[in-house]
Amino acid sequence: QKEVEQDPGPLSVPEGAIVSLNCTYSNSAFQYFMWYRQYSRKGPELLMYTYSSGNKEDGRFTAQVDKSSKYISLFIRDSQPSDSATYLCARDENTGTASKLTFGTGTRLQVTL
Amino acid sequence: DGGITQSPKYLFRKEGQNVTLSCEQNLNHDAMYWYRQDPGQGLRLIYYSQIVNDFQKGDIAEGYSVSREKKESFPLTVTSAQKNPTAFYLCASSWGLDNEQFFGPGTRLTVL
Helix, strand or coil: CEEECCCCEEEEECCCCCCEEEECCCCCCCCEEEEEEEEECCCEEEEEECCEEEEEEEECCEEEEECCEEEEEEEEECHHHHHHHEEEEEEEEEEECCCCECCCCCEEEEEEE | CCEEECCCCCECCCCCCEEEEEEEECCCCCCCEEEEHHHHCCEEEEEEEEEEEEEEEEECCCCCECCCCCCCCCCECCCCCCCCEEEEEEEEEEEECCCEECCCCCEEEEEC
16 A cells, blocks of 8 residues: 555646545554645645644645544635646655655646636 | 756656766755656655765665765766666755755656
8 A cells, every 4th residue: 555645636627616635644653744736847846734633724725634534635725727737745754854755646636717 | 046956957868878867956955855756656755865975765766876975966876777767857955854845847857
């Protein structure tokens, strides 16, 4: 079983829709989770990171971790065509001096006009 | 401008040749990383370095080598021993104790 699993999509939604992107993880000991956004042929950029359980909100983005079900979610409100990208979830094994990330495969999102 | 640069953006090599990918950062980060990205497989960690003159293997280090002689530079060599070298290679860096990794723009390597 992969450490972090993610539906590759593609996911197509109309502009203004609420988008839900999800990942599952295998080890309940994982505590740090991140969402990265990657535009085509570019490097990923960090959107949000969360520690343990609960929600974290930043503008139109909300990250949620449910430890009981080992589920990570990213919600995008009022989606825009500029949100069209691949979204990668990751878990972080922080060694104290370095951050080792294990990524899901990424979900490709297309927001249409 | 602060950031991470990778060069070249596109690289073509013949099978059996070693090739070195460049990664430079001026963010004063201690830790640097190399990932490989293939379609449908996400990013996989090749090597990482926490400090100068020290580096550790990641999940798929076979067929790759690195060096960390300077804080700002972490070149990756793809050797002829790497069975499937064609991929998108991403370099990243982070502060030692901070979780955020900053990524470069990537190098797309094609082996003919």
